[in-house]
Amino acid sequence: MRNKTSAAALAALLCLTPLLAQATDEKKSDCKPDAVWTDFLGHGRCYTHGDKAPDPYTRDDTAIRDWKAKGLPAPEDNAQWVEISGKYVMVNRENAVIKEIRDQK
Numbered sequence: 001m002r003n004k005t006s007a008a009a010l011a012a013l014l015c016l017t018p019l020l021a022q023a024t025d026e027k028k029s030d031c032k033p034d035a036v037w038t039d040f041l042g043h044g045r046c047y048t049h050g051d052k053a054p055d056p057y058t059r060d061d062t063a064i065r066d067w068k069a070k071g072l073p074a075p076e077d078n079a080q081w082v083e084i085s086g087k088y089v090m091v092n093r094e095n096a097v098i099k100e101i102r103d104q105k
Helices: 002-022
Strands: 036-040 043-047 079-084 087-092 098-103
Touching: 036 079
Parallel strands: none
Antiparallel strands: 036 043, 079 087, 087 098
């Protein structure tokens, strides 16, 4: 019985390994001006153009509807503008890739 328990514990640990490998020691102050900081599930990270944004930013309820009033261009096909940490970010809704980051004016 102990071997089955040990095997289950090892399997659970191996499942967590990718999550632990993605954890970073980044700080908000480490972000460059063309990056955006977000804290998702307790892990903060700087995101830049081409990075995959956290999935919530691809949901329809996070989209900026009045993008024109904010001085933003129309989002590309299958993309939407979202606000992350005081910046406007265009995110592809299908693959979550960040297409553009703009400062709020």
